[in-house]
Amino acid sequence: MLDLLARKGAMGVRAVAQHLDLPVGSTHRLLEDLAAERVVERNEAGDWQLAYRLLEITDLQMDGIQLPRLARPFFDAMAEATRETVNLNVLSDGNCICVDKVRGNEGMQLDWRIGTSSPLHCGGSAKAILAYMSEAEIERVAQGPLPEFTAHTITSPDALKAELGRIRQRGYAIDAEEMVLGIMCVGMPIFDRAGKPVGAISISGPSHKAPGESVQHLVDMLSNACGQVSRALGYIGGWPPTHLSARN
Template identity: 35%
Template structure:
Protein backbone atom coordinates (compact mmCIF):
# COMPACT_ATOMS: atom_id res chain seq x y z
CA UNK A 1 0.00 0.00 0.00
CA UNK A 2 1.36 3.44 -0.94
CA UNK A 3 0.99 6.11 1.72
CA UNK A 4 0.34 9.53 0.25
CA UNK A 5 2.17 12.44 1.89
CA UNK A 6 -0.06 14.54 4.11
CA UNK A 7 -0.88 18.08 3.09
CA UNK A 8 0.10 20.49 5.86
CA UNK A 9 -2.58 22.77 7.34
CA UNK A 10 -0.03 25.50 8.04
CA UNK A 11 3.08 27.03 6.42
CA UNK A 12 6.20 24.81 6.72
CA UNK A 13 8.01 25.32 10.04
CA UNK A 14 11.78 25.35 10.48
CA UNK A 15 12.52 21.91 11.92
CA UNK A 16 16.01 23.07 12.91
CA UNK A 17 14.48 25.02 15.81
CA UNK A 18 12.67 23.76 18.90
CA UNK A 19 9.79 26.14 18.24
CA UNK A 20 9.46 24.84 14.69
CA UNK A 21 9.21 21.28 15.96
CA UNK A 22 6.61 22.23 18.57
CA UNK A 23 4.49 24.04 15.96
CA UNK A 24 4.76 21.06 13.62
CA UNK A 25 3.49 18.68 16.31
CA UNK A 26 0.58 20.94 17.33
CA UNK A 27 -0.54 21.47 13.74
CA UNK A 28 -0.33 17.73 13.04
CA UNK A 29 -3.65 17.36 14.87
CA UNK A 30 -6.74 17.66 12.70
CA UNK A 31 -10.16 19.02 13.57
CA UNK A 32 -11.76 15.54 13.53
CA UNK A 33 -9.10 13.78 15.63
CA UNK A 34 -10.26 12.27 18.90
CA UNK A 35 -6.79 11.02 19.63
CA UNK A 36 -3.60 10.41 17.67
CA UNK A 37 -1.06 7.68 18.40
CA UNK A 38 2.62 8.57 18.69
CA UNK A 39 3.42 6.52 15.59
CA UNK A 40 0.84 8.46 13.58
CA UNK A 41 2.23 11.76 14.87
CA UNK A 42 5.61 10.60 13.64
CA UNK A 43 4.17 9.87 10.20
CA UNK A 44 2.44 13.24 10.02
CA UNK A 45 5.38 15.31 11.25
CA UNK A 46 8.34 13.39 9.88
CA UNK A 47 10.20 13.95 13.17
CA UNK A 48 12.56 11.25 14.51
CA UNK A 49 10.98 9.12 17.22
CA UNK A 50 13.27 10.36 20.00
CA UNK A 51 12.77 14.01 19.09
CA UNK A 52 9.02 13.57 18.81
CA UNK A 53 8.84 11.85 22.21
CA UNK A 54 10.70 14.75 23.85
CA UNK A 55 8.44 17.36 22.24
CA UNK A 56 5.29 15.46 23.22
CA UNK A 57 6.56 15.07 26.80
CA UNK A 58 7.21 18.81 27.05
CA UNK A 59 3.76 19.63 25.64
CA UNK A 60 2.17 17.28 28.19
CA UNK A 61 4.05 19.01 31.02
CA UNK A 62 2.73 22.45 30.02
CA UNK A 63 -0.73 20.91 29.43
CA UNK A 64 -1.00 21.77 25.74
CA UNK A 65 -1.53 18.07 25.06
CA UNK A 66 -3.54 15.47 26.97
CA UNK A 67 -2.67 11.78 27.16
CA UNK A 68 -5.72 9.63 26.45
CA UNK A 69 -6.36 5.98 25.71
CA UNK A 70 -4.84 5.27 22.33
CA UNK A 71 -2.61 8.34 22.09
CA UNK A 72 -2.76 12.10 22.52
CA UNK A 73 -5.11 15.00 21.86
CA UNK A 74 -4.95 18.79 22.00
CA UNK A 75 -5.87 20.04 25.46
CA UNK A 76 -8.52 22.51 26.55
CA UNK A 77 -5.74 25.07 27.05
CA UNK A 78 -5.18 25.16 23.29
CA UNK A 79 -8.88 25.95 22.82
CA UNK A 80 -8.70 28.68 25.47
CA UNK A 81 -5.68 30.19 23.79
CA UNK A 82 -7.44 30.19 20.43
CA UNK A 83 -10.45 31.95 21.93
CA UNK A 84 -8.18 34.82 22.98
CA UNK A 85 -7.45 35.69 19.35
CA UNK A 86 -9.04 39.14 19.20
CA UNK A 87 -10.07 39.12 15.53
CA UNK A 88 -11.96 35.83 15.62
CA UNK A 89 -13.40 36.50 19.07
CA UNK A 90 -14.82 39.84 17.98
CA UNK A 91 -16.10 38.32 14.77
CA UNK A 92 -17.85 35.52 16.65
CA UNK A 93 -19.44 37.93 19.11
CA UNK A 94 -20.94 39.97 16.28
CA UNK A 95 -21.77 37.15 13.86
CA UNK A 96 -23.38 34.69 16.27
CA UNK A 97 -26.74 36.52 16.65
CA UNK A 98 -26.99 36.87 12.87
CA UNK A 99 -26.15 33.18 12.42
CA UNK A 100 -28.77 32.19 14.98
CA UNK A 101 -31.35 34.29 13.17
CA UNK A 102 -30.45 32.65 9.84
CA UNK A 103 -30.76 29.22 11.43
CA UNK A 104 -34.18 30.03 12.89
CA UNK A 105 -35.38 31.19 9.47
CA UNK A 106 -33.95 28.28 7.47
CA UNK A 107 -33.41 25.38 9.91
CA UNK A 108 -30.38 24.40 7.84
CA UNK A 109 -26.70 24.30 8.79
CA UNK A 110 -25.13 27.74 9.10
CA UNK A 111 -21.36 28.25 8.79
CA UNK A 112 -18.95 31.09 9.44
CA UNK A 113 -15.57 30.85 7.72
CA UNK A 114 -12.45 32.97 7.38
CA UNK A 115 -9.64 33.07 4.87
CA UNK A 116 -6.35 31.49 5.92
CA UNK A 117 -3.63 31.32 3.28
CA UNK A 118 -5.34 29.57 0.35
CA UNK A 119 -8.09 27.84 2.34
CA UNK A 120 -11.30 28.39 4.27
CA UNK A 121 -11.11 27.80 8.02
CA UNK A 122 -14.49 27.26 9.65
CA UNK A 123 -14.75 29.17 12.94
CA UNK A 124 -18.41 28.53 13.80
CA UNK A 125 -21.19 26.14 12.82
CA UNK A 126 -24.85 25.97 13.86
CA UNK A 127 -26.91 22.96 12.93
CA UNK A 128 -29.95 21.18 14.28
CA UNK A 129 -31.30 17.66 13.94
CA UNK A 130 -31.81 18.11 10.19
CA UNK A 131 -28.28 19.30 9.47
CA UNK A 132 -26.65 18.06 6.31
CA UNK A 133 -23.79 15.57 6.44
CA UNK A 134 -21.16 18.16 5.60
CA UNK A 135 -17.36 17.61 5.58
CA UNK A 136 -16.87 20.94 7.39
CA UNK A 137 -15.92 21.08 11.07
CA UNK A 138 -15.10 23.99 13.35
CA UNK A 139 -11.37 24.48 13.02
CA UNK A 140 -11.30 22.45 9.82
CA UNK A 141 -10.12 23.63 6.44
CA UNK A 142 -11.56 23.34 2.95
CA UNK A 143 -10.44 24.59 -0.48
CA UNK A 144 -11.59 28.00 -1.67
CA UNK A 145 -12.54 27.02 -5.21
CA UNK A 146 -15.14 24.33 -4.44
CA UNK A 147 -17.01 25.78 -1.45
CA UNK A 148 -19.55 28.59 -1.40
CA UNK A 149 -17.77 30.35 1.48
CA UNK A 150 -14.48 29.93 -0.35
CA UNK A 151 -15.83 31.44 -3.55
CA UNK A 152 -17.31 34.37 -1.63
CA UNK A 153 -13.92 35.06 -0.05
CA UNK A 154 -12.01 34.44 -3.26
CA UNK A 155 -14.19 36.76 -5.35
CA UNK A 156 -13.44 39.74 -3.10
CA UNK A 157 -9.76 38.97 -2.46
CA UNK A 158 -8.18 40.21 -5.67
CA UNK A 159 -6.27 38.61 -8.55
CA UNK A 160 -3.18 37.54 -6.57
CA UNK A 161 -5.07 34.98 -4.51
CA UNK A 162 -6.95 33.74 -7.57
CA UNK A 163 -3.65 33.21 -9.36
CA UNK A 164 -2.22 31.23 -6.40
CA UNK A 165 -5.29 29.01 -6.25
CA UNK A 166 -5.11 28.28 -9.98
CA UNK A 167 -1.37 27.59 -9.85
CA UNK A 168 -1.89 25.15 -6.96
CA UNK A 169 -4.36 23.22 -9.11
CA UNK A 170 -8.11 22.73 -8.97
CA UNK A 171 -8.29 19.19 -7.66
CA UNK A 172 -11.48 17.34 -8.53
CA UNK A 173 -13.32 16.33 -5.36
CA UNK A 174 -16.60 15.24 -6.99
CA UNK A 175 -17.88 14.92 -10.54
CA UNK A 176 -19.27 18.48 -10.23
CA UNK A 177 -16.11 20.19 -8.98
CA UNK A 178 -15.16 23.15 -11.18
CA UNK A 179 -11.65 22.42 -12.46
CA UNK A 180 -11.53 24.88 -15.39
CA UNK A 181 -9.96 28.24 -14.42
CA UNK A 182 -12.10 30.13 -16.93
CA UNK A 183 -15.35 28.75 -15.54
CA UNK A 184 -14.25 29.49 -11.97
CA UNK A 185 -13.39 33.07 -12.95
CA UNK A 186 -16.86 33.53 -14.46
CA UNK A 187 -18.45 32.21 -11.27
CA UNK A 188 -16.45 34.71 -9.21
CA UNK A 189 -17.49 37.55 -11.49
CA UNK A 190 -21.08 36.53 -10.87
CA UNK A 191 -20.43 36.60 -7.12
CA UNK A 192 -19.28 40.21 -7.43
CA UNK A 193 -22.45 41.06 -9.35
CA UNK A 194 -24.94 39.36 -7.00
CA UNK A 195 -23.17 39.35 -3.63
CA UNK A 196 -23.69 35.61 -3.14
CA UNK A 197 -21.80 32.44 -4.08
CA UNK A 198 -23.15 28.95 -4.64
CA UNK A 199 -21.89 25.41 -4.40
CA UNK A 200 -23.73 22.50 -5.98
CA UNK A 201 -22.13 19.23 -4.80
CA UNK A 202 -18.65 20.51 -5.66
CA UNK A 203 -16.90 19.71 -2.36
CA UNK A 204 -19.04 16.73 -1.33
CA UNK A 205 -21.78 14.70 -2.97
CA UNK A 206 -25.25 15.56 -1.70
CA UNK A 207 -24.37 19.03 -0.39
CA UNK A 208 -25.53 22.39 -1.77
CA UNK A 209 -24.76 25.77 -0.28
CA UNK A 210 -25.11 29.55 -0.59
CA UNK A 211 -22.71 32.05 1.00
CA UNK A 212 -22.20 35.79 1.22
CA UNK A 213 -19.05 37.70 2.16
CA UNK A 214 -18.73 39.80 5.31
CA UNK A 215 -16.87 42.89 4.12
CA UNK A 216 -15.04 45.68 5.92
CA UNK A 217 -15.38 49.39 5.12
CA UNK A 218 -12.97 48.98 2.20
CA UNK A 219 -14.92 46.09 0.67
CA UNK A 220 -12.29 43.56 1.77
CA UNK A 221 -13.49 40.16 3.00
CA UNK A 222 -13.34 39.65 6.75
CA UNK A 223 -15.23 36.35 6.65
CA UNK A 224 -18.19 34.72 4.92
CA UNK A 225 -21.47 33.26 6.13
CA UNK A 226 -23.26 30.34 4.51
CA UNK A 227 -26.27 28.04 4.68
CA UNK A 228 -25.79 24.40 3.70
CA UNK A 229 -28.36 21.69 3.09
CA UNK A 230 -28.86 18.35 1.35
CA UNK A 231 -29.36 18.49 -2.41
CA UNK A 232 -32.44 16.29 -2.09
CA UNK A 233 -34.56 19.04 -0.54
CA UNK A 234 -32.63 22.31 -0.10
CA UNK A 235 -32.68 25.08 -2.73
CA UNK A 236 -29.94 27.56 -1.83
CA UNK A 237 -31.30 30.29 -4.09
CA UNK A 238 -34.44 30.53 -1.94
CA UNK A 239 -32.41 31.76 1.08
CA UNK A 240 -29.84 33.88 -0.76
CA UNK A 241 -31.46 37.14 0.37
CA UNK A 242 -31.44 35.99 4.00
CA UNK A 243 -27.77 35.02 3.86
CA UNK A 244 -26.73 38.23 2.11
CA UNK A 245 -28.63 40.35 4.65
CA UNK A 246 -27.01 38.54 7.60
CA UNK A 247 -23.52 38.96 6.11
CA UNK A 248 -24.18 42.65 5.41
CA UNK A 249 -25.51 43.16 8.93
CA UNK A 250 -22.47 41.47 10.47
CA UNK A 251 -20.11 43.58 8.37
CA UNK A 252 -21.96 46.74 9.33
CA UNK A 253 -21.67 46.08 13.06
CA UNK A 254 -17.98 45.21 12.73
CA UNK A 255 -17.36 48.42 10.78
CA UNK A 256 -19.10 50.52 13.44
CA UNK A 257 -17.07 48.85 16.17
CA UNK A 258 -13.85 49.48 14.25
CA UNK A 259 -14.69 53.18 13.85
CA UNK A 260 -15.70 53.52 17.48
CA UNK A 261 -19.28 54.52 16.66
Protein backbone atom coordinates in the same frame (compact mmCIF):
# COMPACT_ATOMS: atom_id res chain seq x y z
CA MET B 1 3.19 35.05 23.88
CA LEU B 2 -0.06 33.61 22.54
CA ASP B 3 -1.87 34.69 25.70
CA LEU B 4 -0.46 38.20 25.23
CA LEU B 5 -1.69 38.42 21.63
CA ALA B 6 -5.07 37.01 22.67
CA ARG B 7 -5.44 39.73 25.30
CA LYS B 8 -3.88 42.67 23.48
CA GLY B 9 -4.71 41.93 19.84
CA ALA B 10 -2.31 42.78 17.00
CA MET B 11 1.08 44.06 18.18
CA GLY B 12 4.40 45.05 16.66
CA VAL B 13 7.44 42.90 17.41
CA ARG B 14 8.99 45.59 19.66
CA ALA B 15 5.81 45.83 21.73
CA VAL B 16 5.70 42.05 22.13
CA ALA B 17 9.36 42.00 23.15
CA GLN B 18 8.79 44.77 25.70
CA HIS B 19 5.83 43.01 27.30
CA LEU B 20 7.71 39.71 27.51
CA ASP B 21 11.01 41.33 28.53
CA LEU B 22 12.84 39.59 25.70
CA PRO B 23 15.35 40.84 23.11
CA VAL B 24 13.71 42.02 19.90
CA GLY B 25 15.74 39.57 17.82
CA SER B 26 14.71 36.60 19.94
CA THR B 27 11.08 37.71 19.90
CA HIS B 28 11.14 38.05 16.11
CA ARG B 29 12.56 34.53 15.73
CA LEU B 30 9.86 33.12 18.02
CA LEU B 31 7.15 34.87 16.03
CA GLU B 32 8.59 33.61 12.75
CA ASP B 33 8.63 30.05 14.13
CA LEU B 34 4.99 30.38 15.19
CA ALA B 35 4.12 31.85 11.79
CA ALA B 36 5.69 28.83 10.10
CA GLU B 37 3.19 26.70 12.04
CA ARG B 38 0.36 29.11 11.10
CA VAL B 39 -0.31 29.93 14.75
CA VAL B 40 0.36 33.66 14.30
CA GLU B 41 0.36 35.84 11.20
CA ARG B 42 1.14 39.43 10.17
CA ASN B 43 -1.64 41.83 9.25
CA GLU B 44 -1.57 44.58 6.63
CA ALA B 45 0.15 46.98 9.02
CA GLY B 46 2.94 44.47 9.65
CA ASP B 47 1.84 43.74 13.23
CA TRP B 48 1.58 40.23 14.62
CA GLN B 49 -1.75 38.65 15.55
CA LEU B 50 -3.22 35.26 16.30
CA ALA B 51 -4.08 33.14 13.26
CA TYR B 52 -7.12 30.89 12.92
CA ARG B 53 -4.81 27.88 12.96
CA LEU B 54 -5.43 27.93 16.72
CA LEU B 55 -8.98 26.78 16.10
CA GLU B 56 -7.67 23.71 14.30
CA ILE B 57 -5.57 22.92 17.36
CA THR B 58 -7.96 23.73 20.19
CA ASP B 59 -11.47 24.09 18.70
CA LEU B 60 -11.80 27.14 20.95
CA GLN B 61 -12.83 30.66 20.00
CA MET B 62 -10.20 33.10 21.20
CA ASP B 63 -11.45 36.27 22.85
CA GLY B 64 -9.45 38.41 20.44
CA ILE B 65 -11.19 37.01 17.36
CA GLN B 66 -14.17 39.20 16.56
CA LEU B 67 -16.05 37.39 13.82
CA PRO B 68 -17.60 34.53 15.81
CA ARG B 69 -18.82 36.97 18.47
CA LEU B 70 -20.33 39.31 15.88
CA ALA B 71 -21.90 36.64 13.70
CA ARG B 72 -23.27 34.27 16.33
CA PRO B 73 -26.41 36.33 17.19
CA PHE B 74 -27.74 35.63 13.69
CA PHE B 75 -27.05 31.90 13.61
CA ASP B 76 -29.81 30.41 15.73
CA ALA B 77 -32.60 32.24 13.90
CA MET B 78 -31.18 31.31 10.50
CA ALA B 79 -30.75 27.65 11.42
CA GLU B 80 -34.27 27.50 12.85
CA ALA B 81 -35.82 29.17 9.81
CA THR B 82 -33.99 27.01 7.26
CA ARG B 83 -33.56 23.77 9.27
CA GLU B 84 -30.09 23.66 7.73
CA THR B 85 -26.57 24.25 9.02
CA VAL B 86 -25.24 27.80 9.27
CA ASN B 87 -21.45 28.10 9.05
CA LEU B 88 -19.03 30.94 9.69
CA ASN B 89 -15.78 30.69 7.75
CA VAL B 90 -12.73 32.92 7.70
CA LEU B 91 -9.87 33.52 5.31
CA SER B 92 -6.54 32.52 6.83
CA ASP B 93 -3.26 31.65 5.15
CA GLY B 94 -4.90 31.15 1.77
CA ASN B 95 -7.56 28.76 3.02
CA CYS B 96 -11.18 28.88 4.14
CA ILE B 97 -11.50 27.79 7.77
CA CYS B 98 -14.70 26.97 9.66
CA VAL B 99 -14.73 28.86 12.97
CA ASP B 100 -18.35 28.51 14.09
CA LYS B 101 -21.57 26.71 13.14
CA VAL B 102 -25.10 25.94 14.23
CA ARG B 103 -26.68 22.72 12.97
CA GLY B 104 -30.22 22.70 11.66
CA ASN B 105 -32.81 19.95 11.98
CA GLU B 106 -32.47 18.31 8.58
CA GLY B 107 -31.24 14.74 8.72
CA MET B 108 -28.40 15.26 6.24
CA GLN B 109 -26.06 18.12 7.09
CA LEU B 110 -22.67 19.42 5.99
CA ASP B 111 -21.12 18.93 9.41
CA TRP B 112 -17.64 20.46 9.19
CA ARG B 113 -15.74 20.37 12.47
CA ILE B 114 -14.76 23.78 13.79
CA GLY B 115 -11.23 24.30 12.57
CA THR B 116 -11.73 22.41 9.30
CA SER B 117 -9.70 23.96 6.49
CA SER B 118 -10.70 23.85 2.82
CA PRO B 119 -9.31 25.35 -0.42
CA LEU B 120 -10.73 28.51 -1.95
CA HIS B 121 -11.81 27.15 -5.34
CA CYS B 122 -14.88 25.24 -4.16
CA GLY B 123 -17.64 25.59 -1.59
CA GLY B 124 -20.09 28.41 -1.00
CA SER B 125 -18.11 30.33 1.60
CA ALA B 126 -14.74 29.80 -0.06
CA LYS B 127 -15.88 31.02 -3.47
CA ALA B 128 -17.75 33.95 -1.89
CA ILE B 129 -14.46 35.04 -0.31
CA LEU B 130 -12.28 34.35 -3.36
CA ALA B 131 -14.56 36.28 -5.72
CA TYR B 132 -13.72 39.55 -3.94
CA MET B 133 -10.01 38.99 -3.42
CA SER B 134 -7.46 40.78 -5.58
CA GLU B 135 -6.97 39.88 -9.23
CA ALA B 136 -3.48 38.63 -8.38
CA GLU B 137 -4.80 36.40 -5.60
CA ILE B 138 -7.55 35.03 -7.83
CA GLU B 139 -5.01 34.27 -10.54
CA ARG B 140 -2.76 32.49 -8.06
CA VAL B 141 -5.60 30.27 -6.85
CA ALA B 142 -6.87 29.63 -10.38
CA GLN B 143 -3.48 28.36 -11.48
CA GLY B 144 -3.89 25.53 -9.03
CA PRO B 145 -3.68 23.01 -7.83
CA LEU B 146 -7.50 22.69 -7.94
CA PRO B 147 -8.22 19.34 -6.28
CA GLU B 148 -11.40 17.52 -7.25
CA PHE B 149 -13.69 16.42 -4.42
CA THR B 150 -16.71 15.38 -6.49
CA ALA B 151 -17.64 15.34 -10.16
CA HIS B 152 -19.11 18.84 -9.62
CA THR B 153 -15.90 20.46 -8.34
CA ILE B 154 -14.57 23.22 -10.60
CA THR B 155 -11.08 22.20 -11.68
CA SER B 156 -10.57 24.44 -14.73
CA PRO B 157 -8.91 27.85 -14.19
CA ASP B 158 -11.10 29.49 -16.86
CA ALA B 159 -14.28 27.93 -15.46
CA LEU B 160 -13.35 29.08 -11.96
CA LYS B 161 -12.73 32.68 -13.03
CA ALA B 162 -16.02 32.71 -14.96
CA GLU B 163 -17.83 31.42 -11.87
CA LEU B 164 -16.25 34.11 -9.70
CA GLY B 165 -17.52 36.74 -12.14
CA ARG B 166 -21.05 35.39 -11.79
CA ILE B 167 -20.71 35.48 -8.00
CA ARG B 168 -19.78 39.16 -8.11
CA GLN B 169 -22.75 39.89 -10.36
CA ARG B 170 -25.29 38.36 -8.01
CA GLY B 171 -23.49 38.92 -4.68
CA TYR B 172 -23.52 35.33 -3.42
CA ALA B 173 -22.00 31.93 -4.20
CA ILE B 174 -23.62 28.56 -4.78
CA ASP B 175 -22.02 25.22 -3.99
CA ALA B 176 -23.90 22.56 -5.95
CA GLU B 177 -22.38 19.39 -4.46
CA GLU B 178 -18.81 20.59 -5.11
CA MET B 179 -17.48 19.36 -1.75
CA VAL B 180 -19.90 16.61 -0.73
CA LEU B 181 -22.46 14.79 -2.86
CA GLY B 182 -25.99 15.53 -1.69
CA ILE B 183 -25.05 18.77 0.07
CA MET B 184 -25.60 22.22 -1.43
CA CYS B 185 -24.69 25.60 -0.03
CA VAL B 186 -25.27 29.35 -0.40
CA GLY B 187 -22.54 31.68 0.85
CA MET B 188 -22.03 35.44 1.12
CA PRO B 189 -18.85 37.36 2.00
CA ILE B 190 -18.00 39.51 5.01
CA PHE B 191 -15.78 42.58 4.48
CA ASP B 192 -13.52 44.47 6.85
CA ARG B 193 -12.91 48.23 7.14
CA ALA B 194 -10.54 48.12 4.17
CA GLY B 195 -13.19 46.48 1.98
CA LYS B 196 -11.31 43.17 1.96
CA PRO B 197 -13.16 39.84 2.22
CA VAL B 198 -12.22 38.31 5.57
CA GLY B 199 -14.88 35.65 5.92
CA ALA B 200 -18.26 34.38 4.84
CA ILE B 201 -21.47 32.96 6.24
CA SER B 202 -23.10 30.04 4.49
CA ILE B 203 -26.27 27.98 4.75
CA SER B 204 -25.80 24.35 3.76
CA GLY B 205 -28.00 21.29 3.55
CA PRO B 206 -29.71 18.81 1.24
CA SER B 207 -32.27 21.20 -0.28
CA HIS B 208 -31.81 22.13 -3.93
CA LYS B 209 -29.92 25.40 -4.41
CA ALA B 210 -29.47 27.23 -7.69
CA PRO B 211 -29.15 30.93 -8.49
CA GLY B 212 -32.49 32.70 -8.67
CA GLU B 213 -35.79 33.01 -6.82
CA SER B 214 -35.58 29.57 -5.20
CA VAL B 215 -32.72 30.69 -2.92
CA GLN B 216 -33.75 34.33 -2.50
CA HIS B 217 -35.05 33.74 1.05
CA LEU B 218 -31.63 32.33 1.99
CA VAL B 219 -29.85 35.19 0.25
CA ASP B 220 -31.96 37.74 2.13
CA MET B 221 -31.05 36.21 5.50
CA LEU B 222 -27.37 36.03 4.57
CA SER B 223 -27.38 39.59 3.27
CA ASN B 224 -28.81 40.87 6.54
CA ALA B 225 -26.29 38.96 8.65
CA CYS B 226 -23.20 39.56 6.51
CA GLY B 227 -24.07 43.21 5.99
CA GLN B 228 -24.41 43.88 9.69
CA VAL B 229 -21.26 41.96 10.59
CA SER B 230 -19.31 43.79 7.87
CA ARG B 231 -20.53 47.16 9.20
CA ALA B 232 -19.49 46.15 12.72
CA LEU B 233 -16.00 45.46 11.36
CA GLY B 234 -15.88 48.98 9.92
CA TYR B 235 -16.90 48.32 6.32
CA ILE B 236 -18.41 51.46 4.76
CA GLY B 237 -18.95 50.33 1.16
CA GLY B 238 -22.23 49.64 -0.57
CA TRP B 239 -24.41 46.66 0.23
CA PRO B 240 -25.27 44.09 -1.04
CA PRO B 241 -21.92 43.45 -2.76
CA THR B 242 -23.36 42.97 -6.25
CA HIS B 243 -21.62 46.09 -7.56
CA LEU B 244 -18.14 45.21 -6.37
CA SER B 245 -15.41 43.89 -8.63
CA ALA B 246 -12.32 41.88 -7.78
CA ARG B 247 -9.81 44.05 -5.94
CA ASN B 248 -6.79 45.39 -7.80
